[in-house]
Amino acid sequence: MRSLLLVVQYDGTDYHGFQRQPELPTVQGELENALSALLNEDVVVTGAGRTDAGVHAVGQIVTFETERPIPVDRIVRALNSMLPDAVTALEAREVSADFHPRYDARGKVYGYRILNREEPSPFIGRYAWHLPEPLDVSLMREAATSLLGTHDFVAYSSSGGSEGDTVRTLQRLDMDRHGDLIELRLEASGFLYMMARRIVGTLVDVGAGRIGVADVKALLESRDRRRAGTIAPPNGLSLITVIY
């Protein structure tokens, strides 16, 4: 039995998230259908991150096992010919049988895009949260510093994920404005359910002046998710890469 790893991109707009669900279009479902057809055996894929409905990925990592001797340098092209336009394999390689894309991940990087101007955009709008109100990015950046480091992020999560330890380390939370576009980048040892979108939503509340810089830290320290603020919509979020 061989273990293979794929680097995968997808436009999550029309999917009910990564994880397979009966009767609903999901990214895992597309990958498993295409691989099963290609390899002529039932293939199950395991993803590094279970991205939610509407969330995109530019560097999702998935693994699967196969009995087939298909050469690794042929998989990407063959697979892409069977996948729908919204899902693309970029790279394939052989990994050891004990490699697990989620448990072995040391961290993940997510990107979040905000289109900050009066008019929406039919193009960027698929991949960005449209906010017409002017945002003060320097205030958002100041607020973000209190989230850096190792904390219990339970107040920045939603119930519904696999619970357990809610301590994570946020190594990086950068943001830059390029004209109308604000791009955030979050790197953490792991993300709780809805954590990236809750952090972005709360920072936007700061940038719009609805809450103060100090409220971001106060919410973190409250460890009370009922106090949590705005949840940023999924379409602005992309899984950029997984760190091993």
Next chain:
Amino acid sequence: MRSLLLVVQYDGTDYHGFQRQPELPTVQGELENALSALLNEDVVVTGAGRTDAGVHAVGQIVTFETERPIPVDRIVRALNSMLPDAVTALEAREVSADFHPRYDARGKVYGYRILNREEPSPFIGRYAWHLPEPLDVSLMREAATSLLGTHDFVAYSSSGGSEGDTVRTLQRLDMDRHGDLIELRLEASGFLYMMARRIVGTLVDVGAGRIGVADVKALLESRDRRRAGTIAPPNGLSLITVIY
């Protein structure tokens, strides 16, 4: 009666073109539905260019007439709140009653994007023709020069448009490669039905080595559309702007 002009953007992927068709989603249909609801009267819009199914626009021009006294600086926001995400108004202004967005146009600029690499992209792929075979852009550029100027472009058109005079002036046909992306820009006094996509498709045949540079000129001079080559797919094409 007032005449109003709108600058409109749209992602044409899910539309059966600009022009209204019964029972099918079209850009004109979306604009007329939103304007009619907003103004509470039947609104008919006239577009500068009837873009085909799947073609996008970043600067389509449309006009409509209304009896309503809605201030021009309120229309864009109100209209965007009623339009679907794939269609956006950028600007509105009052024009004289005799202005016609198509008949008064002195020219149009179209852009065409090619993603020229092995792997497709779920993001750029919506807005670009994916061609894995390496294209020689300098050959394409050389071939393009024979199309510049005033010619009978009938061989670079398809039947099905409103026929008549098939002479047009192509003022500009530029192309640049930015990494994996090739961007073409075509400016002409007007475009025959399928002209932009036939020109791009034929230049790609040159870039891929399927035909020679001289064949582009020979096809033009043949005035025979049955000899025409590849038609580039609609998703790479965008109406950039209309020149008045």
